[in-house]
Amino acid sequence: MRNFHITTVWGIPIRVNISLLVFLPVLAWLIGSGAQIAAYAGVVGALAGTELDVSVLLAGSTPWVVGTLAAVGLFVSVTLHELGHAWAGMRYDLEVESITLWILGGLASFKSFPREWQKEFWIAVAGPITSILTGVACYAILVALPANATVTLFVVGWLAVTNLVLAGFNMLPAFPMDGGRVLRSLLARKRSYASATRTASRIGTSFAILFAVVGVLNFAPMLLLLALFIYAAASGESRTVALADLLEGLTVGDVAQPTRFSIDADTTVEELVDRMFAERSTEFTVTQDGEVVGVVTVADFRELSKAQREADTVADLMVTDLPRLDSAMSAFDALVELDTGRATSALVESPEGTHVVAREDFTSAMEMRRLERADGPF
Helix, strand or coil, X not given: CXXXXXXXXXXXXXXXXXXXXXXHHHHHHHHCCXXXXXXXXXXXXXXXXXXXXXXXHCCCCHHHHHHHHHHHHHHHHHHHHHHHHHHHHHHCCCCEEEEEEECCEEEEEECCCCCCHHHHHHHHHHHHHXXXXXXXXXXXXXXXXXXXXXXXXXXXXXXXXXXXXXXXHHCCCCCCCHHHHHHHHHHCCCCCHHHHHHHHHHHHHHHHHHHHHHHXXXXXXXXXXXXXXXXXXXXXXXHHHHHHXXXXXXXXXXXXXXXXXXXXXXXXXXXXXXXXXXXXXXXXXXXXXXXXXXXXXXXXXXXCCHHHHHHCEHHHHCECCCCEEECCCEHHHHHHHXXXXXXXXXXXXXXXXXXXXXXXXXXXXXXXXXXXXXXXXX
């Protein structure tokens, strides 16, 4: 969904997802409801050392004011939480691409994430620590406010409590939440990063199922949405780490296969079909004047009539806008490049010439790695 840039902090773009803009009025209404105000008034009053007049908070349009201020304050707090992660990451010279606020909170996107357990630990706990400090700051403001500032007392006190709850909730070991990342970092002290990720991911998906059950029983759609996010994110990151582990140490030049089946761009499609049947290959590298210029597959001519196949050449069908990769690029980064560009193949340029790498080549390389490890010592 669409994101809107609102400001930049430390060179990091802060964005708001449209889901938050839609949800914010609903959140303001929920916080400003009579039940919420009545429930929190006693807690805030106890923190402030004074009794809040609930009738003042519920008078006229005041509940909307309270709800709006609290909702906006909550997402300012979430932004500070994510900036805590970003600050810790920048201390380790990691690049933070953006911070996005959305319906479930915030996401700090790092260009790459460290595998050293100490770095991940401190980056993960930096967010909850920031939330605790924000809650303490709100409490300090709360006790300094005059007793007759009822609305301000309630909003600041609510933010003090909510920031502490936010810190505690985020420390649940529900990977990839902060607590789950802390768990993975601690597991990675004694085992491989991939193994630690698998264990943390399994625990994360267990929490996702628990949240889903509680969400259904209590008709809590936000908890259901959180459960879906945790399940998808935990499973996705586990797969990504597994792929990176299998491709570790390989370059895309190592993965790319020498060109076995090539065809000249001026060849007719009919000849291409004959070659594919004869050589039992559904994909050919296309060359022109000895240079690789593209790729053609069986899908490119499947809808053509026999007359069109006889008239058209391979140059009319071939795919040329393939990603061009340096052979020294890591195999995992190359696979990410293919995913980002939604491409099935890429051209790999090396001193020896240009080759084509396809997704099947990555699959073969990973399968070889699995076999090597299966044959090795346990």
